Amino acid sequence: MNSIQNKILTLVITLLLIVMVIWFTFTYYNQKTQEQYNHILERYLLLNEVTTESQQIVTALNNYLMNPTEVNVEELSRSQGKLERLKNKAAKFRNSQNDFALNNYENLIDSLIETANQSVLSRTQPQTENYLGEFSEANRISEYISEMTLTLIDIELKTYERIYRSIIDQSEELRVFGIRLLILITVILLLLANWLSRRITRPIHKLTQAAHELSMGRFDLKIDVESNDEISFLAKMFEKMRVNINNYLAEIKQKAKLENELQQNKLLLRESQLRSLQSQMNPHFLYNTLDILSKKAFLDGAEETSDLLVSVAGVLRYNLNNLEDSTALFEEVDVLHQYIDIQKARFTDRLQFYCEVDEACLMIRIPRLTLQPIVENAIIHAIEPVENGGSIWFRAKESADYMRIEIEDNGVGMTGEQVKQILKDKEKSPEGHFTGIGLNNVIKRLSLFYNSEDVYGIESTLGAGTKVILKIPKDKGAEGNEKTLNS
Numbered sequence: 114m115n116s117i118q119n120k121i122l123t124l125v126i127t128l129l130l131i132v133m134v135i136w137f138t139f140t141y142y143n144q145k146t147q148e149q150y151n152h153i154l155e156r157y158l159l160l161n162e163v164t165t166e167s168q169q170i171v172t173a174l175n176n177y178l179m180n181p182t183e184v185n186v187e188e189l190s191r192s193q194g195k196l197e198r199l200k201n202k203a204a205k206f207r208n209s210q211n212d213f214a215l216n217n218y219e220n221l222i223d224s225l226i227e228t229a230n231q232s233v234l235s236r237t238q239p240q241t242e243n244y245l246g247e248f249s250e251a252n253r254i255s256e257y258i259s260e261m262t263l264t265l266i267d268i269e270l271k272t273y274e275r276i277y278r279s280i281i282d283q284s285e286e287l288r289v290f291g292i293r294l295l296i297l298i299t300v301i302l303l304l305l306a307n308w309l310s311r312r313i314t315r316p317i318h319k320l321t322q323a324a325h326e327l328s329m330g331r332f333d334l335k336i337d338v339e340s341n342d343e344i345s346f347l348a349k350m351f352e353k354m355r356v357n358i359n360n361y362l363a364e365i366k367q368k369a370k371l372e373n374e375l376q377q378n379k380l381l382l383r384e385s386q387l388r389s390l391q392s393q394m395n396p397h398f399l400y401n402t403l404d405i406l407s408k409k410a411f412l413d414g415a416e417e418t419s420d421l422l423v424s425v426a427g428v429l430r431y432n433l434n435n436l437e438d439s440t441a442l443f444e445e446v447d448v449l450h451q452y453i454d455i456q457k458a459r460f461t462d463r464l465q466f467y468c469e470v471d472e473a474c475l476m477i478r479i480p481r482l483t484l485q486p487i488v489e490n491a492i493i494h495a496i497e498p499v500e501n502g503g504s505i506w507f508r509a510k511e512s513a514d515y516m517r518i519e520i521e522d523n524g525v526g527m528t529g530e531q532v533k534q535i536l537k538d539k540e541k542s543p544e545g546h547f548t549g550i551g552l553n554n555v556i557k558r559l560s561l562f563y564n565s566e567d568v569y570g571i572e573s574t575l576g577a578g579t580k581v582i583l584k585i586p587k588d589k590g591a592e593g594n595e596k597t598l599n600s
Contacts, residue, residue, distance in 0.1 A: 121309075124305065124306070124309050127305070128302065131298060131301075131302075135294065135298070139287070139291070142283070142287055146280055146283065146284070149280060150280070153269070156206050156269055157266060157269065159199060159202055159203055159206075160203065160262045160265050160266055160269075161262065162199055163196065163199045163200070163203060163218075163222070163258065163262060164258060164259045164262040166192060166195055166196045166199060167196060167222070167225055167254075167255040167258040167259070168255055169192045170189065170192045170193060170196060170225060170226070170229055170251070170255070171229075171248075171251055171252050171255045173185065173188045173189040173192045174189055174229045174232055174233070174248060174251055175248065176188070176189075177189050177233060177236070178232065178236055178244055178245075178248055181236055181237075186233070189229065189233065193226050193229060193230075196222060196225070196226065197222075197226065199222075200218075200219055200222045200223075203215065203218065203219070204219065210268055210271070211265060211268045211269070214261065214264055214265055214268055215265065217261060218258070218261045218262075218265060221254055221257050221258050221261055222258065224254050225251055225254040225255060225258060228247055228250045228251040228254060229247075229251050231247045232244045232247030232248050232250075232251060235247055313344075316344040316345070316348065317344060319348075320344060320347060320348055320351065323348070323351055324351070327351075327355060327358075335352065335355075374561055377557070377561065378558070378561040381554060381557050381558055381561070421454065421455065421458050423451075425455055428448055428451050428452050428455065428485075439478045439479060439480055439481065439562070440478065440479065440480075440481050441475065441476055441477070441478060442470075442474055442475050442476070442477050442478075442479055442509065442516075442518075443475040443476070445479060445481075445483060445484045445485070446468070446470060446475070446484070446507075446509075448484075448485060449484045449485055449488060449507065450468070452485050452488065452489070453466045453488070456492055456496075460492075460496060460502055462502070463496060463499075463501065463502025463503070464492070464496055464502055464503070464504075464505070465502070465503070465504040465505070466504070466505050466507070467504065467505070467506045467507065468506075468507045468508075469506070469507070469508045469509070469510075470507075470508070470509040471509060471510050471511050473511045473516075474509040474510070474511055474516045474518075475509075477516050477585050477587075479559075479562075479583075479585060480558050480559065480562050482555075483555055483558070483559065483583075484507070484518075484520070486551065486552065486554070486555050487520045487552060487555060487581050488505060488507070488520060490551070490552045491505050491520060491522040491524065491579070491581075492505070494522075494524055494525065494579075495522035495523065495524020495525065495578065495579065496522070496524065498524070498525060499524060503522055503523050503524050503578075504522065504523050505520065505521070505522050506519070506520070506521040506522075507519070507520055508521075514586065514587060515584045515585055515586050515587055516584075516585040516587065517582065517583070517584060517585075518582070518583040518584075518585065519580055519581070519582055519583075520580070520581045521578065521579070521580040521581075522578050522579055522580075523577070523578040524578055524579065525575070525576065525578075526573045526574050526575045526576055526577050526578050526579050527571075527573040527575065527579060528573075528575050531573075532571045532572075532573050535552065535553065535556075535571060536556075536570075536571060552581075556569055559583065563585070563586060565586070567584065568583060568584050568585065568586070569581070569582065569583055569584070570582040570584070
């Protein structure tokens with residue numbers, strides 16, 4: 114991970130490298146110019162020193178001639194040696210422009226030294242005055258050397274005029290180059306600083322926007338920050354926090370939904386129980402009365418009346434049980450047969466009932482009063498309105514994943530829109546005469562009991578009958594949903 118500190122250090126190091134390169138470049142050019150100046154100045158100083166030293170020889174020679182001591186001889190000798198060395202140095206400055214003048218210059222120096230030696234030698238001889246002429250010659254040669262020095266300097270000035278101008282031009286070009294380089298470096302530094310600041314501030318800006326969205330309660334927007342430093346790590350932590358909060362809110366909503374469904378379930382059960390109780394006048398008293406009438410009818414020989422009263426009592430007893438409990442399918446089928454016996458006494462041959470049940474389906478658990486209200490709804494809508502009555506088929510079959518229960522009639526049927534309204538709970542179905550429970554109530558209780566919307570279906574064709582289909586899951590719903598109903 115490339116941290117912000119590393120980015121800043123990289124910028125600083127880059128700036129230092131640029132400054133160092135510029136400093137070394139200017140130092141190099143300045144050093145070259147300084148060397149050129151020093152080289153020219155060294156030539157001038159050397160020529161001037163030759164003139165000075167030639168005059169020093171004349172002075173030393175005069176001192177010796179006036180006072181021929183050992184000290185004065187040594188002083189003269191030192192001056193001659195120094196002048197010889199200066200001549201050798203001057204020879205190194207030879208070029209095509211000063212070759213002739215420099216040869217004369219060297220010859221004059223040699224002549225001066227030789228004349229000084231001859232003057233010393235003449236001074237040592239007695240009875241002679243030749244040394245004075247030699248001294249005068251040496252003085253004259255020294256003056257020639259001074260003049261020749263000026264001549265050489267003039268030649269040097271003419272020779273190095275182009276170099277002077279070149280140095281001046283280079284200095285001007287260097288100044289212009291420095292200004293341009295300063296502008297270029299300034300632009301580069303501004304662009305580099307802007308790029309680095311955007312690399313740092315853009316992720317921070319995105320993270321700030323994400324934090325603002327979170328503060329506004331929008332936890333569904335993914336936090337995506339492209340960076341490879343600490344901001345990226347912070348963004349990942351924000352994203353993880355957002356996901357956790359979003360999951361927590363989803364869990365709260367799911368719990369609220371379940372609590373709402375549970376509340377609706379309790380209300381439906383209470384409504385069903387209330388409807389069932391409202392359809393009866395003092396049900397316990399009525400049940401006991403029916404039981405007494407059944408026994409009296411049997412004693413009086415009215416066996417059919419007795420059987421009918423037993424069926425009514427059985428259905429009534431079953432309806433008196435707690436609707437919040439589930440029951441086995443075979444109990445619902447037994448009560449359904451008793452209910453059909455009662456309806457057959459009413460409709461006689463107008464009602465035909467057929468029952469087909471697989472034994473494997475008899476022990477499945479379903480909510481109480483599931484089948485009877487559906488059959489009662491079929492009788493109300495399929496049997497009563499038709500003069501010749503009709504037929505009802507009850508089937509319970511086992512399939513791979515669920516038990517399939519079908520209740521079919523050959524009555525007047527329904528339109529597709531009516532079926533959709535019932536399935537979508539947009540139209541409240543009529544309530545049963547006996548139980549006071551309508552199809553709408555049964556559908557809601559089944560959905561809550563099995564926690565699924567795919568446990569029921571209605572197939573109907575206008576004029577051809579209706580089929581209600583229940584799909585009871587094998588591997589879920591019964592035991593767990595029974596606890597839900599009792600909670």
